[in-house]
Amino acid sequence: xxxxxxxxxxxxxxxxxxxxxxxxxxxxxxxxxxxxxxxxxxxxxxxxxxxxxxxxxxxxxxxxxxxxxxxxxxxxxxxxxxxxxxxxxxxxxxxxxxxxxxxxxxxxxxxxxxxxxxxxxxxxxxxxxxxxxxxxxxxxxxxxxxxxxxxxxxxxxxxxxxxxxxxxxxxxxxxxxxxxxxxxxxxxxxxxxxx
Amino acid sequence: xxxxxxxxxxxxxxxxxxxxxxxxxxxxxxxxxxxxxxxxxxxxxxxxxxxxxxxxxxxxxxxxxxxxxxxxxxxxxxxxxxxxxxxxxxxxxxxxxxxxxxxxxxxxxxxxxxxxxxxxxxxxxxxxxxxxxxxxxxxxxxxxxxxxxxxxxxxxxxxxxxxxxxxxxxxxxxxxxxxxxxxxxxxxxxxxxxx
Numbered sequence: 001x002x003x004x005x006x007x008x009x010x011x012x013x014x015x016x017x018x019x020x021x022x023x024x025x026x027x028x029x030x031x032x033x034x035x036x037x038x039x040x041x042x043x044x045x046x047x048x049x050x051x052x053x054x055x056x057x058x059x060x061x062x063x064x065x066x067x068x069x070x071x072x073x074x075x076x077x078x079x080x081x082x083x084x085x086x087x088x089x090x091x092x093x094x095x096x097x098x099x100x101x102x103x104x105x106x107x108x109x110x111x112x113x114x115x116x117x118x119x120x121x122x123x124x125x126x127x128x129x130x131x132x133x134x135x136x137x138x139x140x141x142x143x144x145x146x147x148x149x150x151x152x153x154x155x156x157x158x159x160x161x162x163x164x165x166x167x168x169x170x171x172x173x174x175x176x177x178x179x180x181x182x183x184x185x186x187x188x189x190x191x192x193x194x195x
Numbered sequence: 196x197x198x199x200x201x202x203x204x205x206x207x208x209x210x211x212x213x214x215x216x217x218x219x220x221x222x223x224x225x226x227x228x229x230x231x232x233x234x235x236x237x238x239x240x241x242x243x244x245x246x247x248x249x250x251x252x253x254x255x256x257x258x259x260x261x262x263x264x265x266x267x268x269x270x271x272x273x274x275x276x277x278x279x280x281x282x283x284x285x286x287x288x289x290x291x292x293x294x295x296x297x298x299x300x301x302x303x304x305x306x307x308x309x310x311x312x313x314x315x316x317x318x319x320x321x322x323x324x325x326x327x328x329x330x331x332x333x334x335x336x337x338x339x340x341x342x343x344x345x346x347x348x349x350x351x352x353x354x355x356x357x358x359x360x361x362x363x364x365x366x367x368x369x370x371x372x373x374x375x376x377x378x379x380x381x382x383x384x385x386x387x388x389x390x
Contacts, residue, residue, distance in 0.1 A: 018218035020211035020234075020243070025218070033338060035298075036283070039215075048215070052282050053246045054321060087247050088231070092314035092383045093321060103230075114381040117312060117323070119287035126249060126288060128312070143228060184379035186309040188287045 014050060021046045052124040056096040057084020059173050060109050062134035065150040066170065069104045071162055072146045081162035082129065082169065097130045105148040106140025109133060112182070116169045119188035127165040131173065131182050153177075164189050209245060216241045247319040250360075251291040252279020254368050255304050257329035260345040261365065264299045266357055267341045276357035277324065277364065292325045300343040301335025304328060307377070311364045314383035322360040326368065326377050359384050
């Protein structure tokens with residue numbers, strides 16, 4: 001087995017050259033009754049659609065503190081982030097968010113409500129963050145986390161956060177917290193135009 | 196080119212046998228530093244993750260009527276549905292919902308807010324529906340629609356609707372309409388246990 005760099009196929013190949021069903025070379029053209037170029041196999045007839053992926057995560061709150069994890073993986077190695085990752089087959093967004101928290105922080109939580117739905121079309125992702133109550137602050141971070149820690153809400157390391165979806169989600173939480181109501185916020189982030 | 200049945204590869208192949216990068220046969224095992232079985236290529240190192248897909252659509256309202264489309268495709272051929280379909284690469288959920296409406300009904304709309312986020316884990320999907328105002332009720336349905344029509348809100352063909360995400364989204368709209376506020380609703384549908 002050859003060994004490409006760890007980030008080489010992260011998160012998954014997008015350009016497809018061979019049919020996953022029969023192994024023949026793919027064509028790249030607009031199929032009949034379609035309106036955009038697809039990866040299609042003229043040997044077996046398979047059309048290999050590609051679609052955006054969901055990233056699911058949590059905002060874990062312990063009294064007046066939020067639980068953050070320092071990334072042990074690229075991109076943004078060493079930055080602080082909310083526990084989150086790619087949604088897997090067979091789970092709900094909520095189950096995926098809880099799983100990611102378990103893998104990355106190990107804290108026991110109870111998920112409360114959907115806080116943000118964030119389109120990030122430049123990377124073909126939708127990010128969904130759930131507000132969560134930390135039930136047991138014992139931490140047991142997994143291999144994707146350098147360290148996990150609680151931060152007072154007035155001491156969030158804003159300059160050391162990983163992604164704009166993380167910082168904006170935390171901003172929405174802080175704005176809603178005084179009122180005690182946490183409706184779902186929906187917006188888009190265009191990474192081509194950093195603010 | 197062989198001609199499989201139109202539904203044979205709908206919406207896209209899930210079981211993968213060959214590497215899309217190099218064409219070699221795939222292994223199905225847990226990669227190092229992972230915790231579930233993946234389709235991986237021992238020849239070139241590619242890991243072919245699979246993830247849930249988003250279905251994006253609209254609830255198009257024209258005064259006291261809702262715009263529905265009768266499906267010209269499987270599944271649920273002939274049933275009435277809200278304009279919706281798979282989110283594509285390079286677009287936001289909102290842009291995808293507007294595109295699907297354009298393709299399936301042709302009505303000119305203005306999207307207003309995110310009405311429902313529905314997990315459907317049994318088919319590895321998340322459905323997102325936007326409330327939309329119809330600006331011009333002229334209809335121009337595309338090839339995936341047998342006919343498009345406006346229904347009075349007290350004459351929705353509940354027994355002839357396509358999917359539970361469609362009926363529950365319409366129910367939420369009707370419940371919220373008297374109050375004039377349309378917060379985002381989030382829930383899961385388990386198709387293994389029809390209610």
